[in-house]
Amino acid sequence: xxxxxxxxxxxxxxxxxxxxxxxxxxxxxxxxxxxxxxxxxxxxxxxxxxxxxxxxxxxxxxxxxxxxxxxxxxxxxxxxxxxxxxxxxxxxxxxxxxxxxxxxxxxxxxxxxxxxxxxxxxxxxxxxxxxxxxxxxxxxxxxxxxxxxxxxxxxxxxxxxx
Amino acid sequence: xxxxxxxxxxxxxxxxxxxxxxxxxxxxxxxxxxxxxxxxxxxxxxxxxxxxxxxxxxxxxxxxxxxxxxxxxxxxxxxxxxxxxxxxxxxxxxxxxxxxxxxxxxxxxxxxxxxxxxxxxxxxxxxxxxxxxxxxxxxxxxxxxxxxxxxxxxxxxxxxxx
Amino acid sequence: xxxxxxxxxxxxxxxxxxxxxxxxxxxxxxxxxxxxxxxxxxxxxxxxxxxxxxxxxxxxxxxxxxxxxxxxxxxxxxxxxxxxxxxxxxxxxxxxxxxxxxxxxxxxxxxxxxxxxxxxxxxxxxxxxxxxxxxxxxxxxxxxxxxxxxxxxxxxxxxxxx
Amino acid sequence: xxxxxxxxxxxxxxxxxxxxxxxxxxxxxxxxxxxxxxxxxxxxxxxxxxxxxxxxxxxxxxxxxxxxxxxxxxxxxxxxxxxxxxxxxxxxxxxxxxxxxxxxxxxxxxxxxxxxxxxxxxxxxxxxxxxxxxxxxxxxxxxxxxxxxxxxxxxxxxxxxx
DNA sequence: CATGAATGAGTCTTCATTCAT
DNA sequence: CATGAATGAAGACTCATTCAT
Numbered sequence: 210x211x212x213x214x215x216x217x218x219x220x221x222x223x224x225x226x227x228x229x230x231x232x233x234x235x236x237x238x239x240x241x242x243x244x245x246x247x248x249x250x251x252x253x254x255x256x257x258x259x260x261x262x263x264x265x266x267x268x269x270x271x272x273x274x275x276x277x278x279x280x281x282x283x284x285x286x287x288x289x290x291x292x293x294x295x296x297x298x299x300x301x302x303x304x305x306x307x308x309x310x311x312x313x314x315x316x317x318x319x320x321x322x323x324x325x326x327x328x329x330x331x332x333x334x335x336x337x338x339x340x341x342x343x344x345x346x347x348x349x350x351x352x353x354x355x356x357x358x359x360x361x362x363x364x365x366x367x368x369x370x371x
Numbered sequence: 372x373x374x375x376x377x378x379x380x381x382x383x384x385x386x387x388x389x390x391x392x393x394x395x396x397x398x399x400x401x402x403x404x405x406x407x408x409x410x411x412x413x414x415x416x417x418x419x420x421x422x423x424x425x426x427x428x429x430x431x432x433x434x435x436x437x438x439x440x441x442x443x444x445x446x447x448x449x450x451x452x453x454x455x456x457x458x459x460x461x462x463x464x465x466x467x468x469x470x471x472x473x474x475x476x477x478x479x480x481x482x483x484x485x486x487x488x489x490x491x492x493x494x495x496x497x498x499x500x501x502x503x504x505x506x507x508x509x510x511x512x513x514x515x516x517x518x519x520x521x522x523x524x525x526x527x528x529x530x531x532x533x
Numbered sequence: 534x535x536x537x538x539x540x541x542x543x544x545x546x547x548x549x550x551x552x553x554x555x556x557x558x559x560x561x562x563x564x565x566x567x568x569x570x571x572x573x574x575x576x577x578x579x580x581x582x583x584x585x586x587x588x589x590x591x592x593x594x595x596x597x598x599x600x601x602x603x604x605x606x607x608x609x610x611x612x613x614x615x616x617x618x619x620x621x622x623x624x625x626x627x628x629x630x631x632x633x634x635x636x637x638x639x640x641x642x643x644x645x646x647x648x649x650x651x652x653x654x655x656x657x658x659x660x661x662x663x664x665x666x667x668x669x670x671x672x673x674x675x676x677x678x679x680x681x682x683x684x685x686x687x688x689x690x691x692x693x694x695x
Numbered sequence: 696x697x698x699x700x701x702x703x704x705x706x707x708x709x710x711x712x713x714x715x716x717x718x719x720x721x722x723x724x725x726x727x728x729x730x731x732x733x734x735x736x737x738x739x740x741x742x743x744x745x746x747x748x749x750x751x752x753x754x755x756x757x758x759x760x761x762x763x764x765x766x767x768x769x770x771x772x773x774x775x776x777x778x779x780x781x782x783x784x785x786x787x788x789x790x791x792x793x794x795x796x797x798x799x800x801x802x803x804x805x806x807x808x809x810x811x812x813x814x815x816x817x818x819x820x821x822x823x824x825x826x827x828x829x830x831x832x833x834x835x836x837x838x839x840x841x842x843x844x845x846x847x848x849x850x851x852x853x854x855x856x857x
Numbered sequence: 858c859a860t861g862a863a864t865g866a867g868t869c870t871t872c873a874t875t876c877a878t
Numbered sequence: 879c880a881t882g883a884a885t886g887a888a889g890a891c892t893c894a895t896t897c898a899t
Contacts, residue, residue, distance in 0.1 A: 215894060216861095225860045226895080232858055236894060294456045297510060333511070334504055334522055341503020342496055348459060349495065360496055360530065367529005368522065377869060387885045392870065539873060540882095549881045550874080556879055560873060618780045621834060657835065658828055658846055665827020666820055672783060673819070684820055684854065691853005692846065701890060711864045716891065 212291040241305040244292050248308035251281045267323040267371055275361045282343045338364055374453040403467040406454050410470035413443045429485040429533055437523045444505045500526055536615040565629040568616050572632035575605045591647040591695055599685045606667045662688055698777040699726055727791040730778050734794035737767045753809040753857055761847045768829045824850055
């Protein structure tokens with residue numbers, strides 16, 4: 210995949226390939242690290258959204274989280290897309306898996322706090338649903354973030370029966 | 372891109388690479404053709420679902436379509452995933468673009484028939500949402516199709532406010 | 534070499550590749566046959582030139598032969614060029630070698646008849662010289678055959694000290 | 696074109712294919728560069744011959760140039776032959792075309808200095824004639840350079856009427 | 858978070874050759 | 879001078895990885 214070319218990654222990172230390989234044993238770990246960072250950023254966004262709506266009803270929290278998710282996709286659409294596609298077939302290392310799991314856990318915690326049924330499943334479903342919709346919208350060139358947000362929010366509420 | 376290796380594609384297709392190249396000028400067109408077939412099959416599944424629920428309310432039709440979408444993902448999960456990932460960066464030829472557009476049009480037609488708001492947008496949103504959720508579920512190894520169906524259906528209804 | 538593509542040769546010959554391979558065991562023999570024909574035609578042209586100047590002085594004979602050589606290059610410039618290039622690295626079969634040798638022998642005979650020194654060497658030198666000049670002129674797009682003839686003739690006379 | 700096989704070129708150049716492709720975008724430019732070098736070397740040989748016979752009559756200069764031309768063919772007969780054959784169908788880049796043109800210009804300059812008629816045409820004719828004869832002689836395995844030189848020289852003088 | 862030219866295994870693509878019809 | 883789709887070895891090209899500086 211052209212976008213995950215090691216030389217390109219190095220260039221974008223402002224270093225040489227050699228340097229990259231001094232810190233990572235191979236391309237897979239490099240990609241895993243990028244995934245880790247992506248998830249960490251995402252988590253920060255989400256935690257912030259959760260914190261900001263602390264004590265509110267689930268609607269407000271959900272809305273804030275959807276917004277956070279979209280923000281995350283807007284930052285570097287190309288990279289996010291490529292990495293999320295790569296994530297599936299990549300043998301993630303412990304760190305990356307952990308970062309990914311954290312996002313999941315945070316979401317589960319929110320769902321549990323609001324008495325949602327089968328929170329573990331709901332967490333992955335909601336993430337997949339939002340990711341799918343946002344991803345498609347961004348890729349089509351949509352720019353009205355509020356509109357995208359509203360649409361995803363509708364689906365989320367439907368899924369949660371709230 | 373191990374899964375879109377021309378030699379592998381040829382092998383799976385039961386022919387030699389040379390034969391493949393007698394019908395397609397290069398790898399891109401080969402991939403485009405696979406996308407075209409995928410979309411054509413998907414469309415057949417969806418049209419059948421629509422036809423089978425002709426005259427029913429939108430709930431039944433939506434449910435049938437969700438089921439069709441899942442069926443499509445179940446057939447050849449690996450290939451579907453790879454192709455859907457490739458679809459975005461592939462220069463699709465006329466045929467493939469047409470096949471993709473047809474699926475979209477069919478869905479829009481159903482939405483229009485049921486007086487759904489902004490049917491064009493709804494069509495892509497619903498497709499993305501379902502694809503995202505189903506994709507994630509299948510990849511995680513879920514096998515209870517009815518359960519997945521019910522969850523996607525909930526999101527769809529929420530999105531459509533029905 | 535694109536111009537010696539077996540499928541192309543077959544097409545130009547108005548048959549299928551399969552048919553070609555029913556008469557020749559491989560590409561080399563096909564090329565050899567083309568060389569053989571080329572040399573046979575060339576020989577015919579040269580013999581005719583010699584016959585037409587029977588009894589004349591060497592100047593007239595040389596001039597006629599140069600003309601014949603140019604005619605040969607004009608017929609199918611592309612093929613002639615390709616074949617003459619191929620001739621060197623091709624393992625010619627008996628027939629083709631014989632056809633080539635015949636041309637040489639005829640020339641030697643003429644040279645002997647006119648008391649030229651070292652006729653064997655002169656024969657190949659003259660052929661190479663004429664071929665080189667004519668080839669280059671034709672390829673550059675020159676069309677004034679008489680002019681090319683005059684120039685080659687000058688070189689030939691110089692070589693022969695006549 | 697076995698002799699212009701990229702892997703072979705790389706091997707002969709003492710590097711790997713990858714390295715070759717780090718400096719040239721494709722096979723054609725690689726071949727063009729080889730042609731350029733060939734012509735540059737040839738030019739050096741010729742200029743040296745011209746310089747060494749500065750002020751002499753045209754006979755001496757012509758002789759020296761014929762000798763230079765033969766030397767050029769002797770260095771790497773195989774490569775020279777292949778490249779000169781390839782030259783015609785190759786899309787030469789600016790550099791290569793320039794190198795080729797330089798040789799031509801140098802020769803024209805010499806011819807002009809000696810009041811030769813139609814120097815532009817004479818230049819290409821002489822080059823083609825010498826190349827044709829030398830080429831054939833070398834390929835037949837002749838090793839007596841002086842003899843070849845004398846024969847080519849005779850043709851050259853005849854052509855130039857000197 | 859050093860550098861980047863060199864390496865060569867792995868892909869894409871072509872084309873001489875075969876063989877079922 | 880039967881046909882031409884199928885084959886796969888060979889050749890063009892890429893890119894993850896290394897190593898001398």
